[in-house]
Each structure stands twice: as C-alpha cells, then as structure tokens.
Amino acid sequence: MSHPAWVMVSFLTELLSSYGGHGYNSNCANDTEIINALLKDSYNKHYLPSHPVHVRVDMWVQEVTSVSELTQDFEIDLYINEFWDDPALAFDYMNPCKTNISFDDKVLQKLWIPNTCFINSKNAAIHESPFRNVFLMVFSNGTLWTNYRMKLTGPCNMNLKRFPFDSQKCYLTFESYNYNTGEVRMEWNRPYPVMMLKDIELPDFELVNFSVVAVEQMYPAGWWDELTVSFVFRRRYGWYILQGYIPTMVTIVISWISFYLGSRAIPARTMLGVNSLLAMTFQFGNIIRNLPRVSYVKAIDVWMLSGMLFIFLSLLELALVGFMCRNEGLPPRVKKKKRTDDEDEDFSWKGVTQTSPHLELRQFWTDKRISSLRKDGDNNVNYDIPPEALALEPQISSFHTTSHRRKENMFRRVWNLMKRIKKIKAETVDFYSAIFFPLAYCLFNLCYWGYYLSDLSKVDLDADVTASIQEADAAAAAAAALLEASGSGVEPH
Incomplete structure (x- = not known):
C-alpha cells in the first residue's frame, strides 16, 4: 500500500477511535433502536442544524484518465468527503453498542445535507457499480460523514504557447448550491484537504503539483464559499522528440545533400x-x-x-x-552589327514620346545637323533647320549630356555588379x-532549445496569465460594485 493510502487509513482510524470508549455490554442500544429513534417523524430535513452549518470537505484522488487539448478538459475519478454536525442526530445518550452507524443513500435522502456540487464540471456522475457508491456514517455525537465516489470532467486553462514543453492547469470548484455563507460555511478539512491514492501518470502527462484555495464569491443572491482544487499536469514531450523533432532534423540535413551534387x-x-x-x-x-x-x-x-x-x-x-x-555548353553568342545612320535616325524618332515633345523635336534637329556635318561634302545634303532650334542648341546639348551621363553611370554600376556575379562560379x-x-x-x-527549455518562456507565459487574471478580477469587482449599487446584493458574511 502506498504512503497516501496509509495516511488515509491512519486518519480514519484516528477519527473513528476518537468517538470510541464505550465497551460492549448487554444493556447497550442496538442499531435498530438507534435508527428508529433517529428517523422519527419529528426530524425535519429542511431545517438547518445550526446557523451557519460548518461543512469540512476533503477529497481522495483515485485516477486521472485523460487530459484533452481539443476539448480543453480532463477526466478524474475521486472520492469527495463532507463532515458536519447535526445535533438532532446525536445518540450518545442512548448508551449505544457502537459509536457509529453506517447507512446507504436511501437514508441520506431523509436527512439534511448541504447540497454541494462541482459548479464548473462539464459532466459529473456517481459511480453505480454494482450499486450507487454513496456512503453515510453517523457518529454518536451527531457528526455526519458522507462519501461519494464520482467521475468528473472538469475544465483546463490550456495555453499552448510552449507546446510540447508546456504544463497545463486544470481545476475543480466545489460549493453549496443552495446555501450562502449566512447558512453554510464551506472549508477544507485540514491537514490533508487532498490526498492521492496513487501516483498519477498518463501517456502524455504527469501530475506534478496540486493546490487548494477557499474564496468567497459574490452572486446576485449573496456570497458563497467556493473551494477550488487545481492540478498541474506537465506534458511528456518524448513522443514529440521522436516523432517530430528528430525526423524534421533529418529532413533538413537531407536537403543539404544537394550542395554536394x-x-x-x-x-x-x-x-x-x-x-x-x-x-x-x-x-x-x-x-x-x-x-x-x-x-x-x-x-x-x-x-x-x-x-x-x-x-x-x-x-x-x-x-x-x-x-x-x-x-x-552553349555556343558563343554572335555580336550584333553596328547600326547604320538610318537606323540611328529611326531610333532617335522612337524617343520622341519619352519626354517633352518640344525638347525631342529640337533634339532631333540638332542630331540631324551633327549627322549632316559628319557626312561627306559631296552628298550636298541640306536641311532647313528652324532658327529656334539653333538658338536652343547649347542648352539642349548640355541637358542631354548630363542625363546621358547619369544613365551611363547607373548602367555601368549594374553592369559591373553583373560582371562580378558572373565571375563567381x-x-x-x-x-x-x-x-x-x-x-x-x-x-x-x-x-x-535555450529559450523553450529554460525559464525565459515561462516568464512570458506567467505574464500573460497574470494579465488575464487581473482583467478577470477587474470585471468581477465592477460587477460587484454594480450589484451593490442596485441593491440586489447581500452583504458578505
């Protein structure tokens, strides 16, 4: 038997022995007499045993069957225990033969109970194999102990930024559904509010930590005690290393083989x-x-x-x-023949529409004049050049020369770069x-690996969680202020 199981047995033994001290004798009241006295018609299950009733709660975790990322929840099997005092059920004055009596759920339905439930569970069911797994024990001093064996599906705060090196937090919240803090006060049973009956390990997760907290939550009908237990599951990333990281490394290395071909x-x-x-x-x-x-x-x-x-x-x-x-492997390219003068003239006409038409017209006449001077004098070719073109010839020549030099320098740089690249094999x-x-x-x-396997990524994740918690607290405070202002709330106990 594991250590938590021994702790549970020792705890129950000490609890049961604390109500002992009466030896068996022939004049003691048997169970039948006590049951008839307890379940008399004068007992009213709708009457609160005290104001308020203090209910102590603890749970024993039997198994966690799954943690799902798609549905963002987890499934758990547990025992939930509740302890409270009901003076109307005390029978120590009857000289009982035993200091406690056990009942089933049929008797429990006739008694006052705090009507507790897991308010955030997606699904909850009491095991019924082969009968309804509900346990009730009444002690001679009027203390009641109820135990339910349940299967629950609870939510998880899934944050997958560090997946598959992440840890997920799942939680369950337990409270009285019918009674606020003025009627029932809920608290964790110390010193062991939660006990593990075994080490919880799943194929892809392991339970590394759990914690409990008790808070008062405001509702439109008043304040309720909420008991929350949180479970932290750390993901086992060995499967992802073998099936994801190593194959991708090999694939990338294979792609480098092409450098050697x-x-x-x-x-x-x-x-x-x-x-x-x-x-x-x-x-x-x-x-x-x-x-x-x-x-x-x-x-x-x-x-x-x-x-x-x-x-x-x-x-x-x-x-x-x-x-x-x-x-x-291709033959060398043949150089093109030099353009003739007629081709130059046609080429000069093609540039008319590139800039201003007036400047191109003047440039055309200037080029024609230069071309005529270069030709042999025997051709006796004469062109009528407008005097406006002759007057603007120096300015046009200067503009054309500057623009041509800029284009030539740019093309020269590109050409030099291409030559350098072409020289590289x-x-x-x-x-x-x-x-x-x-x-x-x-x-x-x-x-x-240095980032995701260290605490650097955890710091960023904790900052995101803290910001979301602060936003939720601010929203809850605003809602509480609105309820108090409208007069629909009840002052906290």
Whole structure:
C-alpha cells in the first residue's frame, strides 16, 4: 500500500477511535433502536442544524484518465468527503453498542445535507457499480460523514504557447448550491484537504503539483464559499522528440545533400529539395491535427516553420546556381552589327514620346545637323533647320549630356555588379552554402532549445496569465460594485 493510502487509513482510524470508549455490554442500544429513534417523524430535513452549518470537505484522488487539448478538459475519478454536525442526530445518550452507524443513500435522502456540487464540471456522475457508491456514517455525537465516489470532467486553462514543453492547469470548484455563507460555511478539512491514492501518470502527462484555495464569491443572491482544487499536469514531450523533432532534423540535413551534387545535377537537386519540403509539411500536419486551432504561435510552429524556411532557402540557392549555369555548353553568342545612320535616325524618332515633345523635336534637329556635318561634302545634303532650334542648341546639348551621363553611370554600376556575379562560379556558391546552412541551423537550435527549455518562456507565459487574471478580477469587482449599487446584493458574511 502506498504512503497516501496509509495516511488515509491512519486518519480514519484516528477519527473513528476518537468517538470510541464505550465497551460492549448487554444493556447497550442496538442499531435498530438507534435508527428508529433517529428517523422519527419529528426530524425535519429542511431545517438547518445550526446557523451557519460548518461543512469540512476533503477529497481522495483515485485516477486521472485523460487530459484533452481539443476539448480543453480532463477526466478524474475521486472520492469527495463532507463532515458536519447535526445535533438532532446525536445518540450518545442512548448508551449505544457502537459509536457509529453506517447507512446507504436511501437514508441520506431523509436527512439534511448541504447540497454541494462541482459548479464548473462539464459532466459529473456517481459511480453505480454494482450499486450507487454513496456512503453515510453517523457518529454518536451527531457528526455526519458522507462519501461519494464520482467521475468528473472538469475544465483546463490550456495555453499552448510552449507546446510540447508546456504544463497545463486544470481545476475543480466545489460549493453549496443552495446555501450562502449566512447558512453554510464551506472549508477544507485540514491537514490533508487532498490526498492521492496513487501516483498519477498518463501517456502524455504527469501530475506534478496540486493546490487548494477557499474564496468567497459574490452572486446576485449573496456570497458563497467556493473551494477550488487545481492540478498541474506537465506534458511528456518524448513522443514529440521522436516523432517530430528528430525526423524534421533529418529532413533538413537531407536537403543539404544537394550542395554536394554539383551544378550539373539540377533535376536531382530539385527533386531532393521539393521532396524534403513535402515531407516537412506532412510531418507538421500530422502533429497539429490533434491540437485546437489557436491563433497564437506555438513552440512546435516555430520549429516546423523554421525548418521549412531552411529548405526553402536551399531551393533558392539551387535557383541561383541554375541561373549561373544556364549558358554552360552553349555556343558563343554572335555580336550584333553596328547600326547604320538610318537606323540611328529611326531610333532617335522612337524617343520622341519619352519626354517633352518640344525638347525631342529640337533634339532631333540638332542630331540631324551633327549627322549632316559628319557626312561627306559631296552628298550636298541640306536641311532647313528652324532658327529656334539653333538658338536652343547649347542648352539642349548640355541637358542631354548630363542625363546621358547619369544613365551611363547607373548602367555601368549594374553592369559591373553583373560582371562580378558572373565571375563567381556555381561551385563556390555551393561550397559556402554547405558551410553557412549548417552553422545557421546550429545557431537556431541553440536559441530555440535555450529559450523553450529554460525559464525565459515561462516568464512570458506567467505574464500573460497574470494579465488575464487581473482583467478577470477587474470585471468581477465592477460587477460587484454594480450589484451593490442596485441593491440586489447581500452583504458578505
């Protein structure tokens, strides 16, 4: 038997022995006499035993069967215990043979109970195998002990920003459904409000911590005591390492093989890169299909998308190598013949619409005059040049020269850059890529694992949780102020 089970047995033994002290004798009252005296017609189950009734609560966790990210809840099997005093059920004055009597749920229905429930459970049911698992014990001093064996489905505050290195918090809230703090006061039973009957371990989670808290919550009908127990489950990420992280690492390394195949193996390199990208996409979809469609970025998203980026960059490197080797094996290009004067004249006319028509017309006449001077004098070609064009010839020539120099300098820079790129060989690009890509990926791994496996990501997550809690507290305070102002609330006990 585990240590928590021994603690529970010791606790119950001490509890039962504290009400002992009466030995058996022939003059003691048997169970039948006591039951007939307790369940007499004068007992009213609608009457409060005291004002207020103090109810002590503890629970024993038997098993946690599942924690679901899609539905954001967890399933748990537990025993819930309640203790309170009812002076009308005291029978120590009858000289009983036993200091306590056990009953089933049929007798419990005839007694006053605090009508407690889990207010935030999605589903709750009392086990009925083979009968309804409800236990009632009445002690001679009027103390009642009820025990329910239940199966519950409760909510979880799922935050998957650190998935699959995350920890999830699930909670259950227990309170009296009918009675406020003026009638029933709920409190955790000390010193063990929650006990684990076994170590809770799931295939993908393990229970690492639990805590309890008791608060007063305001409702339109008054203030209620709420007992909340929180369970912290830490995810086991071994499966994701084996099925997600290691395969993607291998896929990325396989995409780097193309750097060593040479510039002539373009089809093989293309097939290798595309297949790596498709394999990465398939692995990503296989992991996220069991996760809810959240709008924020998870740790697994950063890993997968970064891997896709590395493969995509390797494909871009392949495109650059293919561009540099596109003319290999082709015959040299034949230079074009020099344009004739007539072609120059036609070309000059094509630029008329590029700038102002007046400037182009003047430029046309200036070029015609220069061309006529260059020709042999025997041609005796004469053009009638307007005097306005002759007057503006120096200014137009200066403008044209400056613009031409700017364009020439720009084209010269581009041409020099192209010459430098053209001098670089495809093998050189592959050589440096084979060095740069692994180094960059190692640097990314250092940053990724150093962030998500340390407390840095937890600090950011705690800041988000604190902000949401502050917003919820502010909303609750505003609602309470509104209720008090409207006069519908009841002052706290």
